Amino acid sequence: MPSAGRAPALSVEDRQAMIIERVIPLLLEHGREVTSRQIAEAAGVAEGTVFRAFGDKETLIEAAATAFLEGRHRVDLEPDIDPQLPLEKKLRLLVEGMRHRVRDVMRMAAVAGHRGPGAGEAQRLRFNAMISAVFDGDRAQLRIDPDELGDYLRMIAIASTIPIGSRQFSTDEIVGFLLHGLTLPPTSGV
Structure with missing residues (x-):
């Protein structure tokens, strides 16, 4: 069981996917000006965890942007529109x-x-x-x-x-x- 303050144990791929999912809204709001502290807080992990998962901020930004643009990020483009609506x-x-x-x-x-x-x-x-x-x-x-x-x-x-x-x-x-x-x-x- 992880101790308080530590991120739960995940594979590198799962950790990267989780961080990417959480950093995308920050990139949309702040662009490249997003700080590693903001990223870590949004992901609920320490800054060191972010760097262990991606190496550096630029690699993370590129991975998140690519995931978003290629449609691998969860997109709310497919809203639940009731076909019975006018x-x-x-x-x-x-x-x-x-x-x-x-x-x-x-x-x-x-x-x-x-x-x-x-x-x-x-x-x-x-x-x-x-x-x-x-x-x-x-x-x-x-x-x-x-x-x-x-x-x-x-x-x-x-x-x-x-x-x-x-x-x-x-x-x-x-x-x-x-x-x-x-x-x-x-x-x-x-």
């Missing part, structure tokens, strides 16, 4: 979650020095399958097949998260655009 509510929840994720990917890419998100094809397909399941019941209301909807939503979430001058789009504006597009409804009798 279409507009589902879109709002999804767009909000995706925009948050894109902001985090951009922050982490800056920390890691990467130029763009590192999501692989498997992650894209998993996300698209989740989107298809959530929106399958709305098929009759959609112009786009639910199986293809994930790629469209990803494109809009990424594009709407990148600042364009001082213009920022709200989630409501994006959902309105998704629901109603660019055109007004046809008027009768004109």
Whole structure:
């Protein structure tokens, strides 16, 4: 049994995974300015334990950034969206979650020095399958097949998260655009 103040016995790989999981939120908040003390406190271990697991702070930062960008970190991108919710509510929840994720990917890419998100094809397909399941019941209301909807939503979430001058789009504006597009409804009798 570990003594008070000591971290429980874990394999090196398990200890690294635990530290990475806890350092990712710090990197998103503080970037490379995060201190080894903050890392140790978040992980619930001594600073020496962090250095024994990774050697140095830069190695840890690179490992955490890579895990996040490759999708190995637990991601809340796949929210529990009730397929029975109205279409507009589902879109709002999804767009909000995706925009948050894109902001985090951009922050982490800056920390890691990467130029763009590192999501692989498997992650894209998993996300698209989740989107298809959530929106399958709305098929009759959609112009786009639910199986293809994930790629469209990803494109809009990424594009709407990148600042364009001082213009920022709200989630409501994006959902309105998704629901109603660019055109007004046809008027009768004109």
